[in-house]
Amino acid sequence: MHVDRSNTRFCRCNSAPRQFLCDAVDRRELICGGGAALVAGLLAGLLGGASPASAEKLTGEVPELDRVTVRVLIDSYQFAVAPGRKIDGLDIQHFGWGIGDHPPARTLISEFGLSMHVETQRGSETRNTLIDFGFTPEALNNNIELVGLNPGVLDALVLSHGHYDHFGGLVGFLQRTSGRLKPKLPLYVGGEDCFCAREWTGPPVQGDFGVLDRRALEKADLVVTDSVGPSLVGEHGFTSGRISQSSFEKLLSPSAMTIGIENGLGCFPERLAEEDRKPGLVPDQFRHELATAFNLKGRGLIVLTSCSHRGLINTIKQAQAVSGVDKVHAVIGGFHLAPYQPDYLRQTIAALREIDPTYVVPLHCSGEPFTDLAKAELPMKLLRAYTGTRLVFDSRSS
Template sequence: MTEAIERRSFLKLSAALAAGAATSFACVEIASAAPIEVPTVDRLSMRVLIDSAHDQFLKPSTVQGVQHQPPGSGRGADYRQVLHNQWGLSLFLESQRADEGRTILLDFGYSPDALLNNIGILKVDPTKIDALIVSHGHHDHYGGLDGFLAKYRDALAPDLKLYAGGEDNFCHRVSPSSVQGQFTDFGQLDRRELTARQVATVLCETPTVVAGHAFTTGQIKRRSIERILPNTFVERAIKDGLGCDASHYSPAELQGKIIPDEHVHEHATCFNIRGKGLVVISSCGHVGIVNSVRQAQEVSGVEKVHAIVGGFHLGPAPKDYLQQVVAEVGKLKPDVVVPMHCSGLNFALEAQAQLPENVIVPTTGSRLIFSA
């Protein structure tokens, strides 16, 4: 999509939002469509603030040069406090280039209580955060955001920005219920709350540099054998100031029909480690982890893949399809593969079978260190 088209869509969206709510949404930006200059960093520390499990018996390890520091007991100073695990993901990313450091919070877990609890126990410093990124519009990735901002916004930079893949992040979503043809609410990211907290939203349908150290892939091309496995359904419309722009979607959607979620604006977050290559973080990878990595290679011009990290949404994958995808991951020749969240135990086992020297399985509280 060209920048001109993006700006037309943005103007339509602004008008719709103005009609739906009294709140001003001036804090929305459109990322430039110009090619990016991909930054290189010397070191990346990734702390897993939220994942689905915690294992206090994990041992320190180094796999293909990547250090895994396990979480230990997961208890706070008060032994009655312990790390909270939940269906969701949140990563605290600290990068270093020479003497310049940057900190990014990628996704926010399902609920603020888990995120705030784990920030305290793990003793990360949220006041250092330079930017926020949301990977896609699922509650288990943005659910903790408003509570995080309620506690820490005053201590963060006045010009703090949230980088979202595009309008699709703000759509209303529902989940299929046990009764055929019926759905349960799965919420929507409320940009009114972001405006109230004075957080500017940057819509990044195109690749975007974040905080001078990271970059996002922009909209991910679908070009591998991968397919989107069943997940949520999506409603693209503006209602009462909530929702997403439907001006360029299908007639069926404009009639108010919900459709299977294609995650058109899901994006991956990436770092280029000096001398090592790309670290590609796919928080859920609904559009395909291989697709995500290939997109990162294309937009960066960097072929070497150092690490493939995050949720890959292969938990529900049939065995034959899973084996195919893991084989395609192997063809990318990553130094390490680090499954989290929705990747599934089945993926971890298959990856360990096909790539026995290249897999790290962290849990909530783990720290991964990638360095030149």
């Protein structure tokens, strides 16, 4: 077969099983699916696509922690004058302004994205985990500096899913902290589809939604770590693994994936679920979505949902099932309820009431209609947090 390298740069996949045709295939070009698996595998190293390391599987009892501190580094907005308060086993601290002992020059940046830093303590051990990276590196780097987080203490990074408002700040963060992070720092992802190029297909604006740069991850000396199954994170926490859909919740797909590699970016088809190995845009099923959870001694799970595309209730139940811990102390993060109608929100509230978490902390994509309803229906459970808020959960009564 003659391959003309002069013009076409994109791979065209024929519909016949295990047949393919790729034009201008070289180390920087697109690899197509189906029968291209062998070629893709041979070129994977050249394209910066070495198979991810396997995460340490979650076996036995999950670690019990004495303290879990969650700092919201990026959320959709900030309320600078919100008063802090202390309740049983929880200290709520809001950031305010970046004033300190000098006149104001800059303050926290809020944007449509999410990033959370978690510091955990077990006896004399302390571990630090950074979960998601917001929409822009400008916001993430600015906020990390203002809250005084030293990137050198980080023990693990977690990317909940491949949406730009969760990974957009990652590469710029890695560039800013070059030489300051621990060597071979693990980055936990939920599967190869995390790396697929995406289009935003839902309202209000459609278009290119970015692709995670594998080459930048390798340059930063990260160890991309596959957490398809429930896995330990930083010795103290654990990921949900793939989130099953067992409740009433319906998956909305506001984005679509392009399958393949172009110029070293994208996802390798042979590493995806078979039903996703199609040419063109494939509706996003979020099979790779992860939640991250921590078990506070005597209190229960603190579940960081990130975005809950596969359902808030499904996410919580997954964390309960893989950990063997039924009690949920707090659920924090994006609940992805903004697109849903009031009847669906009421079903969610009813399911939360049955799970009975001590605290519910909606962020990011949860939506004001849900927050308003939860305020009325779960007044003693609902807590508000914003960009900069620090939630200190202690196993001891205060």
